[in-house]
Amino acid sequence: MEEYHALSDATMTTLLERLEDLLDELGNNDAEVDYHGGVLTLKLGLHGTYVINKQPPNKQIWLSSPISGPKRYDYVRATDDWRYSRDGEGLSTLMERELSATLGRDVLLGIGRVSDLS
Template identity: 85%
Template sequence: MLSLRTLCQRKSRIRVIRVRSALIVPSTKLTLAFSSGGDARRWGSITDRRALTTRAPQTSINGLHIEEYGSLSEATMTRLLERLEDLLDELGNNDAEVDYHSGVLTLKLGPHGTYVINKQPPNKQIWLSSPISGPKRYDYVRGTDDWRYSRDGEELGTLLERELSETLGRDVRLGLARVSDLA
């Protein structure tokens, strides 16, 4: 039987090595030593190690049908777009703009950063990327009839109203309570 050192020196492509009746699976470091150039997607390469990434949930815990999700999420995005357009018109700020295309709403606030709010139909969620609080994923909650972040329970509209009020120096109301009334 060959020693581990001999195998490493030969740069053999080996998936499992038997050493003194103990089964050893090479670590990433050893696996990389066993491969020599070529296709990075072969067994044992770093790109093959998908267990290290976090998978997005395939179904939302809220049990929405895709049609209901579509109606609620589109109504939410439409309300956001209307309220944000009105807000920017009132401000008269040329550095700020709001845009909505293909389920993605972008709010650019010049030096204050950019908000991106988008629908995620496969997950039945609305995702937010905020220059202040970072990325968050919101699920629709029937009991409260709104979009909530599962980690802290905060409602999407509440977070946006607070951050925009602080950033713009004025009271901002988006009217995202009772989402089903918007649909």
């Protein structure tokens, strides 16, 4: 459980920082990111809202995407990232792809190697 909290906290904190930087670069007043109580909310105006939250009982990070819907990510030591068991895709990969398409620019969040974040 201690490892889960260290890895998930580092992921959420880094994700928040990267998203804040991204929104600053965009200068879009309709977009905002907020993190409280283990829940990160990314509001993209007409493009919808992402909600990413820690789920300690399951040792997971849950994502609700306005594009791909809900997904539950487990930490996979072999790949050192958060992976969705149904399709094997990483949290970072999915978010970068969706945000790049939505915002019309390359988005690199750099949260793929989780142990490097903590």
